[in-house]
Amino acid sequence: MTEAVRTLRDELVGRGLVDGLPAAFLAGITRFGRPPQEELDRLAADVAGLAGRLASGETGDGDLPLLTRVLYVAGHADLLAAHGVLSPAYDVLGSFRDNLARPLGPRLPERPTTRRRWPLLGRTVGFPIGIPACVLNGSEAWVRHNVANGWNVLTYKTVRGRAHPPNEQPNWVVAARETASLAPGADADVVADPWDWAAPGSAAISSVNSFGVPSPEPAEWMADLSRALAAVGDEQLLLVSVMGEGEDLAADFARTALMAQEAGATVVELNLSCPNTLSTSGVKPPLCLDADATVAVVEHVRRSLDDRTGLVAKLSWLDEQRLSALVPRLAPLVDGIAGINTVQSRVRRSDGSATFPGRELAGLSGIAVRDPALDFTRRLVALRDAGGARFDVLAMGGVTDPTSFEALIAAGAGAVQSAAGAFADPLLAQKCITELGETL
Numbered sequence: 124m125t126e127a128v129r130t131l132r133d134e135l136v137g138r139g140l141v142d143g144l145p146a147a148f149l150a151g152i153t154r155f156g157r158p159p160q161e162e163l164d165r166l167a168a169d170v171a172g173l174a175g176r177l178a179s180g181e182t183g184d185g186d187l188p189l190l191t192r193v194l195y196v197a198g199h200a201d202l203l204a205a206h207g208v209l210s211p212a213y214d215v216l217g218s219f220r221d222n223l224a225r226p227l228g229p230r231l232p233e234r235p236t237t238r239r240r241w242p243l244l245g246r247t248v249g250f251p252i253g254i255p256a257c258v259l260n261g262s263e264a265w266v267r268h269n270v271a272n273g274w275n276v277l278t279y280k281t282v283r284g285r286a287h288p289p290n291e292q293p294n295w296v297v298a299a300r301e302t303a304s305l306a307p308g309a310d311a312d313v314v315a316d317p318w319d320w321a322a323p324g325s326a327a328i329s330s331v332n333s334f335g336v337p338s339p340e341p342a343e344w345m346a347d348l349s350r351a352l353a354a355v356g357d358e359q360l361l362l363v364s365v366m367g368e369g370e371d372l373a374a375d376f377a378r379t380a381l382m383a384q385e386a387g388a389t390v391v392e393l394n395l396s397c398p399n400t401l402s403t404s405g406v407k408p409p410l411c412l413d414a415d416a417t418v419a420v421v422e423h424v425r426r427s428l429d430d431r432t433g434l435v436a437k438l439s440w441l442d443e444q445r446l447s448a449l450v451p452r453l454a455p456l457v458d459g460i461a462g463i464n465t466v467q468s469r470v471r472r473s474d475g476s477a478t479f480p481g482r483e484l485a486g487l488s489g490i491a492v493r494d495p496a497l498d499f500t501r502r503l504v505a506l507r508d509a510g511g512a513r514f515d516v517l518a519m520g521g522v523t524d525p526t527s528f529e530a531l532i533a534a535g536a537g538a539v540q541s542a543a544g545a546f547a548d549p550l551l552a553q554k555c556i557t558e559l560g561e562t563l
């Protein structure tokens with residue numbers, strides 16, 4: 124028996140948690156819907172058997188995958204982290220607010236690093252891997268946690284000029300059936316149930332999310348952002364993602380960007396790509412599909428910010444016509460272009476109902492968008508080089524292992540970020556640094 128299994132078992136027994144595990148697991152697995160009865164009965168029997176083995180001291184290494192799932196779903200992911208066992212980095216059963224203060228997953232005792240530095244956005248960074256604007260960078264606590272695990276290019280989660288609540292839970296669901304990439308530009312029709320699961324560390328992870336770009340009040344996020352910026356060292360770069368809203372969209376983008384700059388941000392990223400923004404008529408398409416509106420926003424923000432503040436435009440996947448028309452207009456205005464965001468997809472449960480209540484459209488990420496991300500990056504770099512522009516490319520999409528990271532770097536990206544990969548494997552940065560740190 125491995126040390127992790129032995130010590131987890133001893134702690135569970137010592138804290139009197141074993142008897143309550145089956146009930147806690149079943150409460151979690153049915154939190155946002157009920158699996159088919161046959162599946163629920165099987166899970167209940169498996170967990171009852173596990174609890175029996177824990178109580179009798181008969182657990183073995185083969186129990187670790189189920190034990191990991193049970194403890195995560197039952198609300199004991201902190202025990203997994205304490206014993207160095209991989210688990211998803213975000214509590215999908217917990218609220219957005221609760222998660223801001225509680226990064227999950229193991230934390231390395233020593234931050235992985237390399238002797239080399241890479242140029243990015245007029246600065247230099249350590250190994251150029253990071254996490255994009257998402258809930259995994261939603262607070263100072265998350266930024267500190269990610270820095271400790273070797274993530275160097277971090278984008279603080281999108282903030283707004285006024286408080287905005289998250290969409291109704293669930294907000295993040297594993298898309299367990301999506302284990303291969305879609306073709307670039309292909310429509311996605313995803314089946315994902317809230318109780319789906321993928322083994323932590325799996326390179327075949329896909330997920331769907333529908334948070335709706337929640338944001339605290341500016342006074343709250345500005346103070347937290349200042350602390351987060353103070354938490355990064357000279358190997359890291361912390362960008363800040365902002366979003367505008369309302370009738371005068373460009374002005375609100377600029378107002379929010381100025382707040383980020385006031386809080387200490389040296390690079391602002393404009394979220395022009397969100398696939399989960401709600402309106403009275405449903406989920407809106409990403410803003411970057413409207414080239415004129417996109418350019419108007421970027422121009423207004425660039426005029427408003429200090430010349431020393433870097434500016435990045437984040438785009439969703441765009442076809443050849445849209446991308447080739449937009450990039451030459453953006454190139455003189457920005458220091459970087461990031462992409463892709465999650466792919467807006469139709470997402471339903473296995474019974475045909477919407478995975479996310481009241482909203483069939485949500486963002487697909489992970490291995491399912493690997494080929495679209497690589498296609499986008501290659502075309503973006505080609506357009507940049509053909510036009511003689513100088514902006515950097517921050518690439519993301521489908522990065523779940525060192526090979527997929529390296530493919531985007533080889534395509535011309537200056538840095539690579541991972542969300543679904545980091546969710547499934549909080550130690551992915553360490554793996555990339557170990558394998559590629561001296562040869563990249």
